[in-house]
Amino acid sequence: MVSSFLSTLHNSLLSRIFGQASAIELIKKKAEIFDNLTYKEYVKNTPGSYFSLFFNEAFTKGEMFFAFLFHIISIIFPIISILATIFYINPLIGAFVLGFILLWTVFPAFFRKFFSKKIQEQLNSLENFNEEFNKKLAKFEAFLFFNKIHLLKKILKPTARNASFGQKSYRFWDEFNNNINLSIRKLFLILTDLSIILLGIYYKNSAQTIVVLVTINSANQLFINDFNTLIVLMINYLSLKSQFRKSKLNEKSAKKILNFQSFNEKIDLISIENLNFNYQDKLVLKDVNLKIIKGKKYLLQGENGAGKSTFLKILMGIERDYTGKITFNSRDLKSISDENIITNISYLDNNPCLIEGDLDQNISFYSKYEARKIEDLINLINLAKLKGKILINYCEKSDLSVGQKQLINFASHLIETKPILILDEAFSNLDKTNSQNLLAWLLKQNITLFFIFHNLDQNLISKFDFQLNFSKNQILVS
Template sequence: MRRYLKRNKWHFFLAGFICLLSALATLFLAYVMKYIMDVAISKDLKLFYRAIILSLLLIIIYVLLVYLKGIVNAVFLKKVMVMLRSDYFKALMNRNIFDNSNPSKYISVFNNDISLLEKNYLENLLLIISDLFLIVICTIGLFLTNFKLALIVVLINILSIIIPVIFSKQLSLKQEKYTKVLNELNIKFKDYLMGFELIKANNVINKIKTIFNTKEIEHENSKQKVRFEEAKINALSSLSSIGTNIITILLCIYFVITGRITIGTVVAINNLVNNITNPLNRLFVEIATVKGTRIVEQKIISFIDLHHCCNNDINYKEPINKIQLEKVSFKYSNKLILNQIDYCFKKGKKYILVGNSGCGKTTLLKLILMYFNNYEGEILYNNKNAKDIDPTSIFDQIAFINQETFIFNDTLKNNICLFQDYDSKQINEIINKTGLNQLVASLPEGLNSKIKENGANLSGGQKQKIAIARALLKQKEIIFIDEGTSNLDNLSAYEIEKIILDSKAMIISITHHLKKELLEKYDEILVLDQGKIIESGS
């Protein structure tokens, strides 16, 4: 987190400076209390009126400082959190496309772990700075008031804080354990929500409830241990605080009896001691809480660093004229999916992949699209090895129509255009070609109508038409289709596939619509079996 403190150093320093001013105001408040008490004993009305004015001025200054402190802290926290969340999101977007980690893990980090850093690290860091300034300033004030008494009080405080220090390490360990358990619970919760239909259909609800309840009990037990440890430290801190106050008062009374200090000085010393012991007692819990975020901080920062920038691969801008596969083999979980594939796909040609389910058709498309890079052999784009090319530069030249269409919780227009700007005439033309005009007409705000999360208010066929519209709108020279019309009726599928095949793009398609009129439009039909191209021809 230090990098974010450095990047916001002026706001951080300003927050610290306000803490210093607040500590000085607290010191002056103690001296004003001393002055008021001495005035009361002197019974001088002129001094009393002066004390009232002085008190009001100090109260106004103190309240303004408290308000200003809250504003500065809020601005500082906002800036740091915007940077942290933005960096984390950028890192997520910079991941390799073949990273198939559970999305719930990233959601848990974004929603919980980063918020935990804000609360337990950043907010506590500001409290630590505030308490440190208060301790230092009030200790200096105490020594200036009465050196001998201050020396005795400081020695007593040093002895009283030893016990909380011993237990603060245990609190840090328990907080780290709690953070880990909370993260595991969130992942389980997300999994069960996403898999609700599967759970319901297979009647394993009771089993899932049992697993979740066990995890929730573990979570609450972990949280309870943290609370118990905090209660122990707070109790010991309270004991030391009360003991220090009583001893301080007894010492002050002794110094008053012996004529070394006034009653006003007793009030000031008591006020200063409270503003030393109370922050001291808080300080150990605050420091332990900050230390408890170490694992979370390391996890987030390591992830950001790992995906901080794009790799050093070639940003390939040349138009792709051919895609060459040379002895390409691929295993998934030790199972051979593709076996020694040799083939060359050429610009403007149309190819269809056929074969039984599991023969490797989809895997072949995904390898060409760089979804995986742990294959044997070579995939060449214009004789340039795919492993040496930045995948994003290839995605700029290829449109992919997949069977599974992801829909954003956004407008229909943004779902079609994928947040890019296109001419409205071009958009309407594609809408008519793909048959989305009926959907647009049925929505209350047409293209600007909001689509529910993952297209909950759309049919499978409508989602697939959106995927096809995305591909056609891009006007790419290469189009990959993986059962891209499987959810459409035969007539709609035929019309859309005909439109795609009539384009000048290189087409590599997997489809179950094998009408003679469409097959005649393909230049090559590739038959796959057990991971090999066993036959090719027109």
């Protein structure tokens, strides 16, 4: 019984601790893929895909990989000793022993309900970590556009840590379930041996016969169990080793080396000549000629899918596979790096990004600004009632409405005072009064504004310097 308990503890806990520690180190190393990930490369996959990549490829398989290795080493010695013993005996086990084998195979089923409930609880917990990780990873765009991408790993770390403990708990109960069943089988094996001894004494068999029967029964069953375990572990170990070699986590994610030149100027003029762009063999923009003048306000109008967001992504350097020529001042856009573009352009869409912390921390977004500047923006968005409150915790839980989140996100971009501001449905969840007041304020600022918003009042439309109408792959200026 002591041996069975130690075996259960070893198989379900010690090997998993070894595996978990190694897997966590693997995740830390592989998280570096975000450092060199461009926006265009990032959006090829969903946040859920990245969660799966890390916690299936790196953690789950990584933990199993290292645990298998540890487990294989731990069972080699009992296999050798059992194998040495069995060479000295001849198999002869009666119907009574067979009956006990069937009994100890069926008996563990009574424990399944309890362990199944425990395992399901751990699986539900892991689902919550999945959702939390996805929400945090969805902030990639904001961290990229704020030029704070190196901090993304910091907010992912608590979730990864909690998920690792969740995985450990799940694995413990899963393995404990399997190993307690094995221990029960070993208990029945002892009872079988005891029965053989008693029957042997009752029928006056020789001591040598009884010893042979007990040895055969014990050695045969233990050897079969451990030998089968070894074969399964070896197959899984080799399979996981092969999977790791082919895993996406081993792919090099370094950015393409482009002929970028230093660009530290403020953008006064954007010139677009004969711009053409295709997306998946579908023509989106054709022969576009346009000049974007510093300080002017541009309203982008057109049906969904007409190319408004695509046009803005081209200006931001996200989409570079266009033909024609675009220059910032006199510099070709294709020669300007993403980082230099981001220093000039703020981009907001309808998916606001909040970070763990209070209102001031969310507006400053990991940077330092004067308290007065933050206070002015809080008054502008009319959210002074939230000052000092934690807006979102590390589990991504928040009581804020989407509209409030959009206001805070708006303020966090304004504080950077970049010369060009892009609002792509960024006011979609604001009430009419708030959206009109903020837009009226923006129209008075000395910035270049690109604004996408449906159902805008005519009196506000008339206040824009230019309307860019997207229709039939063209941009018509009015």
